[in-house]
Amino acid sequence: MSRRYITTAIDYPNAAPHMGHVLEKVLADVCARWFRLKGDDVRFQIGTDEHGTKMQRAADKEGVTPQELADRNVELFTGLYDRLQISHDLFIRTTDQKVHWPTVQVIWKKLADAGMLEKRSYKGLYCSGCERFMTARDLTDGICPNHQVAPEEVEEENYFFLMSKDTENLKNLLTKEWDGESYRIIPNNREKETLALLDQGLEDVSFSRPKSSLDWGIPVPEDDEHTMYVWCDALTNYISGLGLFTDHEEREWWDDATVTHVIGKDIARFHALIWPSMLKHVGVRTPDELLIHGFLTSEGQKMSKSTGNVVVPDDVLEKFDGNPDPIRFYLSHEISVGSDGDFSWDRFEKLYDARMRNALGNLLNRVLILIQKEGGKIAIPDSPSDTTQAEDGWKKFGESMDSFEVHNGIQQALALVDVLNGAIDTTKPWTLEGEEKVTLLSRFAESLRHVSLMLLPFVPQTAQAIAKQLGVPYAKSMLEKDFVITEQMKEFGGQKDWQTIGEPSILFPPLS
RNA sequence: CGCGGGGUGGAGCAGCCUGGUAGCUCGCGAGGCUCAUAACCUCGAGGUCGCGGGUUCGAAUCCCGCCCCCGCAACCA
Numbered sequence: 001m002s003r004r005y006i007t008t009a010i011d012y013p014n015a016a017p018h019m020g021h022v023l024e025k026v027l028a029d030v031c032a033r034w035f036r037l038k039g040d041d042v043r044f045q046i047g048t049d050e051h052g053t054k055m056q057r058a059a060d061k062e063g064v065t066p067q068e069l070a071d072r073n074v075e076l077f078t079g080l081y082d083r084l085q086i087s088h089d090l091f092i093r094t095t096d097q098k099v100h101w102p103t104v105q106v107i108w109k110k111l112a113d114a115g116m117l118e119k120r121s122y123k124g125l126y127c128s129g130c131e132r133f134m135t136a137r138d139l140t141d142g143i144c145p146n147h148q149v150a151p152e153e154v155e156e157e158n159y160f161f162l163m164s165k166d167t168e169n170l171k172n173l174l175t176k177e178w179d180g181e182s183y184r185i186i187p188n189n190r191e192k193e194t195l196a197l198l199d200q201g202l203e204d205v206s207f208s209r210p211k212s213s214l215d216w217g218i219p220v221p222e223d224d225e226h227t228m229y230v231w232c233d234a235l236t237n238y239i240s241g242l243g244l245f246t247d248h249e250e251r252e253w254w255d256d257a258t259v260t261h262v263i264g265k266d267i268a269r270f271h272a273l274i275w276p277s278m279l280k281h282v283g284v285r286t287p288d289e290l291l292i293h294g295f296l297t298s299e300g301q302k303m304s305k306s307t308g309n310v311v312v313p314d315d316v317l318e319k320f321d322g323n324p325d326p327i328r329f330y331l332s333h334e335i336s337v338g339s340d341g342d343f344s345w346d347r348f349e350k351l352y353d354a355r356m357r358n359a360l361g362n363l364l365n366r367v368l369i370l371i372q373k374e375g376g377k378i379a380i381p382d383s384p385s386d387t388t389q390a391e392d393g394w395k396k397f398g399e400s401m402d403s404f405e406v407h408n409g410i411q412q413a414l415a416l417v418d419v420l421n422g423a424i425d426t427t428k429p430w431t432l433e434g435e436e437k438v439t440l441l442s443r444f445a446e447s448l449r450h451v452s453l454m455l456l457p458f459v460p461q462t463a464q465a466i467a468k469q470l471g472v473p474y475a476k477s478m479l480e481k482d483f484v485i486t487e488q489m490k491e492f493g494g495q496k497d498w499q500t501i502g503e504p505s506i507l508f509p510p511l512s
Numbered sequence: 513c514g515c516g517g518g519g520u521g522g523a524g525c526a527g528c529c530u531g532g533u534a535g536c537u538c539g540c541g542a543g544g545c546u547c548a549u550a551a552c553c554u555c556g557a558g559g560u561c562g563c564g565g566g567u568u569c570g571a572a573u574c575c576c577g578c579c580c581c582c583g584c585a586a587c588c589a
Contacts, residue, residue, distance in 0.1 A: 009589075010589085011589080012589045014589095049589065052589080054588090054589085122587090124587090133587075133588095134588095158587095187529095188529060189517085189529085192516090193515085193516055193517080193585080196515070196516075197515085197585090200514090200515075200586095203587090205587070206587055229587075230587085230589070231587090234589075264585090264589090265516090265517095265583095265585060266584085266585050266588095266589075267585080267589060268585070269585070270589085294517085295583080295585095297582095300524090302582085302583075333537090334524085334525080334537090336525080336526070339517090339518095339525090339526095340517075340518085340582090340583085341525090342524075342525095344524080346538095347523095347524070347537090347538080350537080350538055350539095351537075351538085354537070354538070355537075357549065357551085358549075358551055358552080359551095359552090361548095361549065361551095362548055362549055362551050362552070363548085363552085364548095365547095365548055365549060365551090366547050366548035366549090366551085366552075367547085367548085368548095369547065369548065370547050370548085373547085407526085408526085411526090411536075411537095414536095414537095415536085421552055421553070422552090422553060422554085424547075424548090424552075424553085425544090425545065425547095425552065425553040425554080426553080426554095428545085428547085429547070430546080430547040430548095431547095441547095506549060507549085508549080509549080510549070
């Protein structure tokens, strides 16, 4: 058995969560659930990054304190993730002074002791209207588009993290190894992109702001005049959640686990470069895998408030009376891991109808009703061809899932559904009688049991509903975190204590 | 010459790393079945895999050049 630590990016709660947040959490949750199901010891962490000027400004605008804003908005995230049945073990908040801050401050001190932090003056173009430094791209003809004024050149003191020292090391870490450690980027088309960053050369990174320009954050240890900027604060959540460098360390989840960070392409550079560099200089090993997902468009267009095409996740849930599985299914099935994808209501409804309702739900129903008419008994015959197919199916499925090609995994499960629907028409069980009929139908039911197990990481509730209708004895414990898909369960006819079916019912109702 | 991503039948995508009969979902046409949620199955139409060149016995896949879309991932969480 192996240990796995899976994390997502921590979300910035200056506004309500959108589909992009959901994509990432569902992807990570599918992975976490899969590894649990195969028997790994899994710890899964998500959270919120609550500091910074954006939060400060959003709070000022509303006339509340940043903490009040954070407390209020964080509930939008935790509530949504509960409704989506994200199976995290810890939700970490960067404003948590007990869980998060102590580790961060130790990290800072260790980086300082290692000679990796240096106070320098930073010169930039500051717009007093925006209250922030502007980059060349922010400006139109050198003028702030929001305030129609030219920003002034301002100089301030920052602590810089001397990352440029690690350029070669990081390249080695990502391509070969650094001190025997390697950090793999998944999928490999993202690897190329990230490595290109290295070729551009690495610059040192600003790690702090004067307190006068950034107050809402973690104070720099032993320097009252400065507040930590996002990197040291936010990235550290991955180990502060494990209590590293405190008296309640759970270090086995880092040192003796496969560590996988699930993040979006926008923050790949920080996770691929700054984070491992920080870790090395505080004497903590680097993570193992960086799983980078793409962005979602909405109806083929970039999601933005001005376009008005931002999809509110709760609207999607509401369409299905709070059932999280349709959206979990859509995101898993339609978006290739790592690629950009699109959310379209039309596509979403069609997929629900065609795949979930017609292919899967209807198959379950037709099989169960036929069995019910024969008395509801299950009698799975020995069948070498079925046995081989089950073995091959699980092998392929496992390979897809293990390599994080989860879209292939769910599609394989659905491909099996198609095969079964076809086989029913060919074998016409309704024309048979007696034992012949029961054994044939039992084979279909048994195949559906396998489908249900394969769907379990993606659509847990649905997978359990299928197993319950099938009457599989383990059905009631399927959603528990210690439920494991055993070798026996993966065998065709391996569930010896399964005798009768349950009560058939409509798995997915039609859309109104 | 900023950096990336993409261009595959009507629509949306997979395949490309590790060359070898072009695959999936939706849509369309014609049959079939009647167990089932007006569902299901079969067959069919529809593609010079952006363009040009190269490597190869063989290229959607590898190499070179070009065209067209999209993103910003430059201290933006």
